[in-house]
Amino acid sequence: MRGATGRQIGLVLPILFAVAFPSTLVEAQAMGEELFRSTCAACHTTNTDRLVGPGLEGVEDRRDREWLLSVIMEPDRLIAEGDTIANRLLAEYLVPMPNLGTTRAQAESVLDFITDASGALSVNTTVLSDAPITEDQVFFGMALFQGNTRLVGGGPTCNGCHEVINDAVIGGGILARELTTVFSRLGAPGVRAIIANPPFPIMQQAYRDKPITEEEVDALVAFLERADAEQGLHRPRAYGIKLFTAGLVGSMILLVLYSVIWSGRKRASVNQDIFSRQVRST
Amino acid sequence: MDVRSQISMVFHLDKCIGCHTCSIACKNIWTDRKGAEYMWWNNVETKPGTGYPGKWEDQDIYKGGWQKNGDGIELKGAGKPRSLTNIFHNPHMPVIDDYYEPFTYKYLDLIESPAGDDQPTARPISMITGEPMDIKMGPNWDDDLSGSPDYARNDPNLKNLSPAEQQAMFEMERLAFFYLPRICNHCLNPACIAACPSGAIYKRGEDGIVLINQDVCRGWRMCVTACPYKKTYYNWSTGKSEKCILCYPRIESGQAPACMHSCVGRIRYLGVMLYDADQIERVAAADEPDIVARQMDMILDPFDPDVIAAAKANGVADSTIDSAQKSPTYKFVKEWDLALPLHPEFRTLPMLFYVPPLLPVMASVTNVDNSEQAEKLNDISKYWPDNWLYDTSTRELFGTIDDARFPLEYMASLFSAGDTESVADRLKKLMAVRLHRRHVTVGDVDEDTVAAALSNTDLNGQLADDIYYLTSLAKFDDRFVIPPAHREQAIEMMEFTGDAKGSTGFGFKVGTAVRGA
Numbered sequence: 001m002r003g004a005t006g007r008q009i010g011l012v013l014p015i016l017f018a019v020a021f022p023s024t025l026v027e028a029q030a031m032g033e034e035l036f037r038s039t040c041a042a043c044h045t046t047n048t049d050r051l052v053g054p055g056l057e058g059v060e061d062r063r064d065r066e067w068l069l070s071v072i073m074e075p076d077r078l079i080a081e082g083d084t085i086a087n088r089l090l091a092e093y094l095v096p097m098p099n100l101g102t103t104r105a106q107a108e109s110v111l112d113f114i115t116d117a118s119g120a121l122s123v124n125t126t127v128l129s130d131a132p133i134t135e136d137q138v139f140f141g142m143a144l145f146q147g148n149t150r151l152v153g154g155g156p157t158c159n160g161c162h163e164v165i166n167d168a169v170i171g172g173g174i175l176a177r178e179l180t181t182v183f184s185r186l187g188a189p190g191v192r193a194i195i196a197n198p199p200f201p202i203m204q205q206a207y208r209d210k211p212i213t214e215e216e217v218d219a220l221v222a223f224l225e226r227a228d229a230e231q232g233l234h235r236p237r238a239y240g241i242k243l244f245t246a247g248l249v250g251s252m253i254l255l256v257l258y259s260v261i262w263s264g265r266k267r268a269s270v271n272q273d274i275f276s277r278q279v280r281s282t
Numbered sequence: 283m284d285v286r287s288q289i290s291m292v293f294h295l296d297k298c299i300g301c302h303t304c305s306i307a308c309k310n311i312w313t314d315r316k317g318a319e320y321m322w323w324n325n326v327e328t329k330p331g332t333g334y335p336g337k338w339e340d341q342d343i344y345k346g347g348w349q350k351n352g353d354g355i356e357l358k359g360a361g362k363p364r365s366l367t368n369i370f371h372n373p374h375m376p377v378i379d380d381y382y383e384p385f386t387y388k389y390l391d392l393i394e395s396p397a398g399d400d401q402p403t404a405r406p407i408s409m410i411t412g413e414p415m416d417i418k419m420g421p422n423w424d425d426d427l428s429g430s431p432d433y434a435r436n437d438p439n440l441k442n443l444s445p446a447e448q449q450a451m452f453e454m455e456r457l458a459f460f461y462l463p464r465i466c467n468h469c470l471n472p473a474c475i476a477a478c479p480s481g482a483i484y485k486r487g488e489d490g491i492v493l494i495n496q497d498v499c500r501g502w503r504m505c506v507t508a509c510p511y512k513k514t515y516y517n518w519s520t521g522k523s524e525k526c527i528l529c530y531p532r533i534e535s536g537q538a539p540a541c542m543h544s545c546v547g548r549i550r551y552l553g554v555m556l557y558d559a560d561q562i563e564r565v566a567a568a569d570e571p572d573i574v575a576r577q578m579d580m581i582l583d584p585f586d587p588d589v590i591a592a593a594k595a596n597g598v599a600d601s602t603i604d605s606a607q608k609s610p611t612y613k614f615v616k617e618w619d620l621a622l623p624l625h626p627e628f629r630t631l632p633m634l635f636y637v638p639p640l641l642p643v644m645a646s647v648t649n650v651d652n653s654e655q656a657e658k659l660n661d662i663s664k665y666w667p668d669n670w671l672y673d674t675s676t677r678e679l680f681g682t683i684d685d686a687r688f689p690l691e692y693m694a695s696l697f698s699a700g701d702t703e704s705v706a707d708r709l710k711k712l713m714a715v716r717l718h719r720r721h722v723t724v725g726d727v728d729e730d731t732v733a734a735a736l737s738n739t740d741l742n743g744q745l746a747d748d749i750y751y752l753t754s755l756a757k758f759d760d761r762f763v764i765p766p767a768h769r770e771q772a773i774e775m776m777e778f779t780g781d782a783k784g785s786t787g788f789g790f791k792v793g794t795a796v797r798g799a
Contacts, residue, residue: 265373269380270336270343274432275418282416 031106032113039100039204040110042193046117052190053093060115072107074099094185098200133222141223144216146170155210158220166227167234176203183221183228191221284559285582285593287602287765288470288490288633289528289552291542292614292621293463294753295639296712297549300461302326302422304541304550308465311540312527317519319384319409322421323526324541326463329696330437330451331424333462335380338512339625340438345374347473347510347628348566355567355629360477360508369479374507382419384409410518427459434459439695447689458687460639462696463549465541466513466526467624467632468492470557470580471566474525477508482523488602488767489554490633491528499523510628534767542762551752553609553763554602555616555633556582556593566629570699573626580631581616584609605765610752611635618749620708622697638697638705640712641687683709711739715753718746 036046043052059068063085070078071086075097078086090096102110143149146169147157158179159172165180182191196217198204212220227234269275308324327333341347345359357364359374387404395402408415424433430452440448450456468485472492475483482498483505485491494505494514499522505514506523514525529539537543542550557580565576582589584606593603606612614621614637621635683690683706690702690709698704714735721732736742741749752760773779 262371262373265371266343266375266377269377270332270340271379271419271432274429275379278416278418280416281414 032109032111033117035102035106035110036113036117038197039102039199042197042199043095043097043190046114051193052095052186053097054089056114060111065111068111069104069107071097072110073102073104095190100199100201133218133225137219137222138226141219141221141226142166142168144220145223146172151210151216152213153207153210155207155212164224164227165231165234165236167236169227171236179224179227180231181228183225188221188225191224192217195220283582283588283592285556285589285596285598286490286559287488287554287556287593287598287606289468289533289765290490290555290609290611290615290633290635291465291468292551292611292635292637294549294551294614294637295460295462296637296641297547297753298326298461298463298639299547300326300328300425301546303544303546304463305421307540307544308526311529313524317517318515318524320378320381320421321515321517321524323513323515323524324463324465325421326461327422328425328427328434328459329462330434330440330459330692331427332433332436332438333424333464334382334421335376335512336419337436337438338376338510341510341628343374344376344507344510344512346508346512347630348471349629350567353567354563357473357477357508358510360473360504365477365479365502365504369502372503372507375503376506376512378410379419382421382423383415383417385415385417388414427457439692442691442695442700443689447691451689451692456687458641460641460688462624462636463541464511464513464624465634466492466528467511467630467634468526468528470559470631470633471562471629473508473510473628473630474505474514477504478502479504486530488772489530489533489765491530491533492525493527493530494523494525496520496522496524510625510630511632533764534769536764536766538758538762538764548756548761551610551614551756551761553611554606554765555609555612556584556589556598556603556606558582562631566631570627571701573629574622574698574701574704577623577626577631578616578619581612583616584612599765599768601768602765605763608763610756610761610763613748613752618711618745620711620749622704622708624697625699626697627699636697637712638693638708639688640709640716683713707739710735711741711749714739714741715746715749718743719750 045051045055045057047057048055067085075086076099079090079096140149144151145158145164147159151157159169161173161176163172163174163178163180165178186194194200194203195212196214198207304324305322305326309322312323313319313321322334325334333339337343338346341358347358348355349358385406385408388407389404391402392404405414406417407413423429427434435448435452440451443451451458468491470490472483472485475485475492478499479502480498480500482495482500484493484495486493501516501521501523503516503523505525506512506516509525514523516523529537529541532539532543538550538552542552561576561580565573565580568576584590584593584603590603594600611621615635621637623632623635626632686693686709690705691700693705693709694700694702714732717727717732717735718741721727721729736746770779
């Protein structure tokens with residue numbers, strides 16, 4: 001033990017120096033860019049292009065810095081509190097900005113990055129291919145969406161959480177937004193951006209280290225576009241109370257069947273009649 | 283001839299005093315832990331009685347054991363098709379109330395209760411739920427004929443008796459009972475092994491002990507249904523089944539199993555018997571009256587040179603053969619024909635044998651005038667002014683077997699699949715030995731009676747003395763002849779012991795522990 005202590009001090013000292021004197025400035029900038037690319041870029045650009053949300057060039061001139069920081073940290077609270085600008089933006093862009101649990105330090109580094117990058121450095125991760133969508137893409141997207149084909153990266157299937165009203169697709173989950181009209185709500189760039197680079201915490205977690213390939217994104221966008229365009233033609237059957245009733249009747253039939261199959265079963269203790277005679281304390 | 287060795291047991295029921303010491307010894311060593319509280323790998327039952335779990339002998343309820351199917355046999359309540367269709371719902375299993383809900387008492391309340399107007403009481407607490415409970419049952423609830431109308435009267439072995447015979451058995455003056463200690467029979471044709479869907483149960487090759495591998499058991503509980511003696515138990519805590527292991531760690535080190543070692547009445551005997559495994563299938567499928575005789579035929583003479591040669595060819599150790607030649611169980615079961623298996627009609631070929639109880643205790647109260655005696659008593663003494671009498675004694679000292687206090691049909695139902703003759707043979711021998719010894723030690727039995735009794739049972743004075751010795755005088759090493767386990771050979775089959783040579787013991791350079799650090 002005593003011999004080990006000296007070696008430990010030798011290891012600890014350099015670490016202490018590293019923690020005490022970081023190259024603060026450089027690291028903050030790098031963090032801001034990293035954060036913007038991984039979380040903000042799905043919906044925002046640093047020029048004036050509108051994606052899902054507004055382009056952010058010159059945003060620090062248009063808005064108060066404190067207001068911007070609170071939008072980045074807690075957009076849901078701002079809307080709930082009835083902030084006029086936030087609610088006006090919501091009415092214009094239709095999609096509420098999610099609360100990503102950003103800390104104040106992170107928010108400031110992102111804001112600094114936006115200010116630095118404005119105009120000159122355009123961060124726009126979404127590259128739209130001009131090629132028209134093909135039938136194959138739509139079918140491939142449908143297969144991916146409902147899990148007939150697995151995502152190459154091994155990520156979870158879309159309809160585990162999302163539902164799309166489409167006769168060809170089985171019912172999906174209700175854990176996340178229903179996606180039938182997502183295309184008209186967000187447009188192609190928005191949908192692409194969210195699939196390729198999800199800004200939502202749970203979706204991020206679900207697809208961490210399980211990236212969706214470019215081809216898959218194309219196919220899913222194509223499928224969602226088709227589903228949106230044709231939604232009026234699709235009328236999935238609504239089972240309503242009938243499904244419940246069928247289940248109830250089915251289980252009744254099974255119970256009757258079981259009671260016939262196991263009619264000779266041992267039903268109670270062999271001494272049950274003795275026990276029922278016994279005096280109880282309660 | 284496929285000669286194998288089996289550690290077999292003999293319980294001499296005439297000597298059992300029903301003290302449950304065996305049960306407690308077993309409990310303390312093996313089943314005093316969570317999930318096993320209700321298990322009694324060894325239990326002692328009063329007969330007549332329904333036993334533990336209740337009515338375990340009634341296979342119409344529990345569907346245990348084997349039944350004849352054409353020329354062969356099949357499991358009554360388990361087996362492949364039944365196990366598969368019932369795998370998630372085993373319909374004939376005993377419930378906890380068939381055993382009993384294990385309980386203890388909240389003793390601490392007796393000393394920690396605050397002062398009050400009432401005496402504190404120790405409430406019964408369930409050992410399963412930990413909640414206060416009403417005790418409904420215990421593992422020996424019907425001990426000594428308690429609750430006879432509910433328990434003894436419902437003994438499944440009474441079904442072959444006529445109502446008049448049953449009535450006679452339960453007349454107050456004739457009422458008798460004996461004890462039946464039970465452990466796993468370590469059968470030659472175990473239903474539990476045949477029923478296990480996981481293949482977790484096995485019969486050890488070297489000594490025939492039946493064990494459940496806890497690493498393989500998946501808790502399907504088919505063995506619980508299949509064992510007609512209800513000697514496999516499900517541990518609700520581990521989710522696996524357990525059973526008597528015949529204290530194999532003790533046997534391997536040359537000690538008698540705990541239940542046998544602790545037996546106060548010294549009723550238990552343990553020794554090796556050689557048997558012919560080729561015959562198992564045919565004997566198990568024999569017609570009911572023949573099963574016992576056929577099982578006895580399976581057991582081989584350890585002095586026969588052919589048997590010894592075949593045993594050696596099969597890998598049976600010389601020391602095991604030597605043990606078989608000295609085996610007390612071989613003497614009781616085969617040489618003297620004194621012991622019988624319990625419920626051979628279950629067709630599992632149990633290797634625990636019972637010397638049936640003779641129960642000769644007779645009482646005779648004659649019509650005497652006891653007024654003179656009453657005069658001597660003081661005023662508050664209780665005395666009976668009426669001179670009522672009863673007499674269960676017989677003309678001769680021990681009476682005859684046909685006058686036995688238990689109808690032979692009852693004994694036959696327990697020990698010989700209904701064959702009264704084989705039970706009567708054994709009882710007559712026991713009686714002859716007693717007459718002989720009475721003649722030798724007391725001398726109030728005349729010689730002709732003794733000679734007749736001995737010759738009727740193919741015994742002679744010397745044999746009777748041998749039986750008497752092993753019954754009454756036998757020392758520890760006479761009662762338990764345990765073959766060496768040869769674990770050193772077993773381990774050499776699996777690993778090279780040279781690898782460990784020089785790596786344990788003294789002479790190692792390791793750091794010295796720092797004191798007080």
